[in-house]
Every structure is written in structure tokens, then in C-alpha cells.
Amino acid sequence: MTDRGHEARNSPSRPGILLDRDGTIIVDHGYVGSVDRVEFIDGAAAAIASFNRAGIPVAVVTNQAGVARGLYGIDDVALVHKHIAEHLAEHDAHIDLFLFSPYHPAGVVEAYARASEDRKPGPGMARAAASALGLDLAASWVVGDRPEDLGLAEAVGASAVYLGAGGSERAGVHPFPSLAAAAPFILEQITMSTVHDLPDLGDAPAGDVPAAFPDVPYESAATYFGAYADEIARVVSSVEAGAVARAAAILLDAYTRGSTVFSCGNGGSASIANHLQCDHTKNVGKSTDLLPRVMSLSVNVEVLTAIANDHGYEDVFTHQLRSQSRPGDVLVAVSSSGRSANIVTALSWARDHGLRTIALTGFDGGEARTIADVSIHVDGTNYGVIEDLHQAIMHALAQYIRQSRMTPAAISSNVF
Secondary structure (H helix, E strand, C coil): CEECCCCCCCCCCECCEEECCECCCECCCCCCCCHHHCCECCCHHHHHHHHHHCCCCEEEEEECHHHHCCCCCHHHHHHHHHHHHHHHHCCCCCCCEEEEECCCCCCCCHHHCCCCCCCCCCCHHHHHHHHHHCECHHHCEEEECCHHHHHHHHHHCCEEEEECCCCCCCCCEEEECCHHHHHHHHHHHHHHHHHHHCCCCCCCCHHHCCCCCCCCCCCCHHHHHHHHHHHHHHHHCCCCHHHHHHHHHHHHHHHHHCCEEEEEECCHHHHHHHHHHHHHHHCCCCCCCCCCEEEECCCCHHHHHHHHHHCCHHHCCHHHHHHHCCCCCEEEEEECCCCCHHHHHHHHHHHHCCCEEEEEECCCCHHHHHHCCEEEECCCCCHHHHHHHHHHHHHHHHHHHHHHCCCHHHHHHCCC
């Protein structure tokens, strides 16, 4: 049976987490059928919140044979789940879907006194969660403290975490003392498998990639903006300050020597590459001794379309570098995915022909992250957030280089 918590939604197949209830989220006191018997396990709410922040759907799948045995009713189960949902909300956590099986063959309530594939280890509840939440069960995780939970994982081909001090002897089952202890491991495993399976989409629209944010509908633009701002704040902390410093040193050296800095990108990243030409050409030289030479390879539609038409779109940046660049120049490539063929080709060509290279990347960084001399990586999964951070990094590089060549008096009297 279904009992919805946070509003669920359908989406393309994705990994999810199927949690047992008693012994996993709340203490198993035996047939917990009323709110007064609910006792939350330490760290469980925080663990669920970590799954929510990562955009991973969470469902509760629980056997409630107490209904079949006449110890409490369906409405009592709903009240307990409502109480759990309210407690989780106080910890910024939510369950996307509550599912429970009221059946047991030895029951005394006629309507529920029978066997059912919904009762774990039967696969019914897991399949219902997959249908409601768009889950790939083979990529999902079942977490529980009983053999029935391990049986469910086996029945649907999911990975399993067993909670309890004794662990489990089954091969392929990962034992942990609590949900809180297991959560970092589960997140790591799902993240690794998701990144490995990301398709090569270049700089395709955000909707084509499973994104951690947003993972649920928002009722107003105000609340969405607040969540969007929170996501930006989270992603900012992922940017390696040392990479920004190394990129600034490369750019300052090029500007000092009179070398040319080339930039390139596709779509929204092209606008950042063009903006880099604007700010680094115009602003870096203001009140300094620098006269930067900056050229965006994304700016000339006539050149881009001619190369794309005659040679192929993957060559639109490399072809320009062949005729315009010299050893000692710099290429700044902006790509949210890091996988666009023309970006990867340009970085590879630049590396092989004596140019220093800087890549601004997101998601898992793709090939661009490994090819570039310096990768400023934004560890996000939302194209808008990644592009916002790339733009901010571009501005920070220009402003840092500018102020590094100004006197304190000039800095305080100028607008940046």
C-alpha cells in the first residue's frame, strides 16, 4: 500500500534508496502501530537529508503484519508515517514515498490474512517504488536490518546494506551498524556509478542529464530561488582555490609577455568565453600597465559556420588555433560537461603545440578536466549553477589580475 510523504514524481530511470522502517529509521519495539511508540534512531534523519541533498529518491518499504494480526489498523500506519514525515521535515529531510505491506498468511483480519508479493522479501513494494519514482532497481540500494530486506534486494537485483552489529554473511551485502554510518558509503557508490554512466552529451540542455538539483517541484519562484542560491553556495565550496591561483598565474604571465589568450565554449559557455574577451581585454588594463591580448574563438559566426560547414563542427576552434595561435599562448576552454568534441579536440591540439591550457568544467569534468594544464572544476550537476560559477570565476580572475598590478590607493578609488 502507498502512503505518500514528500510529493513524488516520475522521471527517467535513476538509482534510488529503499529503506526499511523499524530498525532502520525508528527503533524496532515490535509492531510499532502508534505514534507514542515511535523512537527515532540517532542520525537517521541526517542520513536521509544527505540523500535528499544529493537528489536521490528515498522510499520506505516496510512490512506491517500488525495490521493483518489485528494489532492496529491501516489508519494507524498512516499516522505513524505522518509523524515520521513531520520529524524528518524538522531536520530538512523527507521521504519521497511511503510503502507498506499489511499482509501476513497467519493474520486474523480476513482482508489481509494471505500471502502477497508486496510482503518482503517479495518484490512488490520495490517495483511500485520504481514505477512511482522512475527508479532503476538494478542501480538502487535496499537498506534494512532483517533477512527479508536482503531477500528483497536479491529479488530485484539491487545492492544491499545490512544494519546491525553482527553484520551479514551473504556475499555482496555491506554491513553497517546504522543508517547514519552507511549513508556516506551509499552516496559514494551511487555517485561513482552515476558519473561513470553519464552519456556524452556535450553542452546539451540541462534537462538531458539527471540532475541533483532540482529534484522536486517548487511551489513558488521565491522558494525556488532560495534553493537555487543554497545550491550555488554548496557548489562554491567545491572549487579548488589552488586551481584558481594557478590559472591566474598563467594568465598574468601571458599578459605580461604579450602572448595571446584564446577562449572558447558552446552555448551558454560560449557567452562566458565571449565575456572573458570583454572583461580581460577592457578591464584588466584599466589603471594597470597591462595590455591583454584576448580573442574568443566563439565570437565570429561567419568563421564558425564556414569551418563547421566545410570541415565539421568538432574542428571550429582547432582550425582557428592553427592559424592564429603561437607557442606560449594560452587557451581557456569553458565546458560544463567537459565532453564536447570541439572542446576536447582544441585542448588536445593546444597541448601538443606549446600552448598552456585552462579548462572550466562541471559534472565529472569529462576529458577536458584531465587534458588541461589547469582544471577549475565546479562539482555541480545543474547547468545553470555551473555556468553561474564559471562566470564568477572568470570575473574573479580578471579582477584579481587587475588589482595585483594596482597601488592600494588606486584599488580603493576604483570601481571593480
